[in-house]
Amino acid sequence: MVTFAAVFAHPDDDAYGIAGTVALHADDPDFRFVLIHATDGEGGDIRPGFDATPETLGAIRRAEDEAGWRAVGRPPDRHEWLGHPDGGVDGVPFAELVDAIWAVLQEERPTVVCTFGPDGIFGHPDHVAVGAATDAAFARGVADGGPGFCRLVHGVIPQSVFERWNAQRATLGLPVFDPTAMYHMRGVPDETIDIEVDTGSVAHRTVAGLLEHRSQHHVIFDPPIDVDRWQRVVTREWHTIAWPPADRGAARLTDVFDCLDTTTQRTPRRNR
Structure with missing residues (x-):
């Protein structure tokens, strides 16, 4: 059994960077999927003409997220909503946020944990706060010597891909991303x-x-x-390995579980 735990800020954060990975493992009886959301997304924009209010949006977005995973074909085995305020996660006491994430991870002892890196992909303070708190919770799992916690990964966009997508957007007459601006996509080397x-x-x-x-x-x-364009956009998912320290001279892995000794769930191995 391998367990993949993903920790994100808002409903739909999870729909971009891990849905393909989960779908690839959907039919594996030894695959467990755990999903944690810090917020219900109640502070999000409401599409013009959509039947929702600020008071109802959180419940609607929770239902949308659950419907999204049914459409992917692999709903989470466990889905936790922490109920922190959308747009205010960075204001939650850090220790409180870490404790809430740790409470789930401690019970699940996941093989691999995925979250945001320091850039939050879009620079969103909620993303950055959730990523940092997940990193801290993961470190507790490594330190206690128990099973699981073999690998921590951060979802990212390669700089070359970011630049290619931006060039395509400009060609199509769409707004381009400014990586120095809040809520705009940014890449990593x-x-x-x-x-x-x-x-x-x-x-x-x-x-x-x-x-x-x-x-x-x-x-x-x-x-x-x-739809055809979006199916071309989502043909890859990228991650950096935050733990254990990555060997930058190694070949890129092709799955979040690659080169892990999942029999012990402790000792990661890298291809040389």
């Missing part, structure tokens, strides 16, 4: 990418999941929604 997962065979499932986030279509998709 290509040489820091440790894992590149080919998710092309399940891209249609990833997009099916994204489409279920109906209140956020105006945030997720460029109008009009081009």
